[in-house]
Amino acid sequence: MSPRDPADLRGTVGLHEFVVMANEEVAEDTYRLEISSGVSQGLEAGQFINIAVPGDATHILRIPLSFSRTDPADARVELFFAVVGEGTRRLSAMPAGAVSTAVGPCGKGWRLPDDPAVRCLLVAGGIGLPPIFAAAGMLTRAGVRFDVIAGAQTEAKLVFPLIHDLERLVADGCRVVVSTDDGSRGFKGFTTMAMEQLVSERAYGCVYTCGPEIMMRGVAAIAAREQIACQASLERMMGCGFGACGACNVPLVSGGCASCCMDGPVFDARAVAW
Ligand SMILES: Cc1cc2nc3c(=O)[nH]c(=O)nc-3n(C[C@H](O)[C@H](O)[C@H](O)COP(=O)(O)OP(=O)(O)OC[C@H]3O[C@@H](n4cnc5c(N)ncnc54)[C@H](O)[C@@H]3O)c2cc1C
Ligand code: FES
Known part of the structure; x- marks a missing residue:
């Protein structure tokens, strides 16, 4: 056809x-x-x-x-x-x-930082990179500067088409850090370790993250410690995708749950009971 x-x-x-x-x-x-x-x-x-x-x-x-x-x-x-x-x-x-x-x-997507003059940090693990790339596009259109960490277990799993486009997208003086758990490409270690290094060198106003939940929990903890706002795109098993089945609950710090498909997938990381 x-x-x-x-x-x-x-x-x-x-x-x-x-x-x-x-x-x-x-x-x-x-x-x-x-x-x-x-x-x-x-x-x-x-x-x-x-x-x-x-x-x-x-x-x-x-x-x-x-x-x-x-x-x-x-x-x-x-x-x-x-x-x-x-x-x-x-x-x-x-x-x-x-x-x-x-x-x-x-669902509900990424929000721009409250102050467009801040530098943002985007942290993607594995197949979490596509929505992070979309965040990069949103920030670029709004004139917000950002650095990116794109990590994977190993070089073979890095999504190079998006990484190369990110390298073209970032503003002068901004960085795309590639990391692999096994060191086969770029920084050797977890994305959270690369993040620790970047936050020790630069000031950030907002973090955007998507990847394995254990990674996002670590990213959210570093952001909270550094008092940086953090948005996380969560994954849940989904049934309906429009709020009807209750399959996609996300536990909240305030008690109760939100629905990943309707209230998320992007959440304020501080609101999530990781
Ligand atoms: C909002 C949202 C956005 C997503 N975006 C992407 C994306 O851009 N790219 C991408 O590759 N994947 C994405 N996913 C995950 C993707 O939907 C699942 O990998 C897919 O539904 C698995 O279907 P399957 O039939 O191949 O696997 P299944 O046979 O259903 O499951 C295989 C394995 O994957 C696990 N799994 C299945 N669905 C999910 C899920 N939703 N979350 C966590 N683990 C799951 C199962 O527990 C099982 O271990 C997203 C999920 C959500 C909720
Ligand atoms: S997937 Fe059915 S309520 Fe979210």
């Missing part, structure tokens, strides 16, 4: 058809997926879309995915995903021209 005119795909929040424009492996078990869809209209940095992957009638849950960038004029959305189970394995096999549906835009 040939890609359709993007103008036909424009729409509002809800269920949107999409056409796969490209789907290729860019790192170990990690794919770059480009779709053409009306869901691109109104997507804000840090929000996510919920994708149906055809091919198995018993697999009814959609796959929530953050995006790295959109081009609403061309109705394009760029996503990166790691193959971790059956749904993402079938998603990786969808060829250009394949059609399915996405629900979105879902």
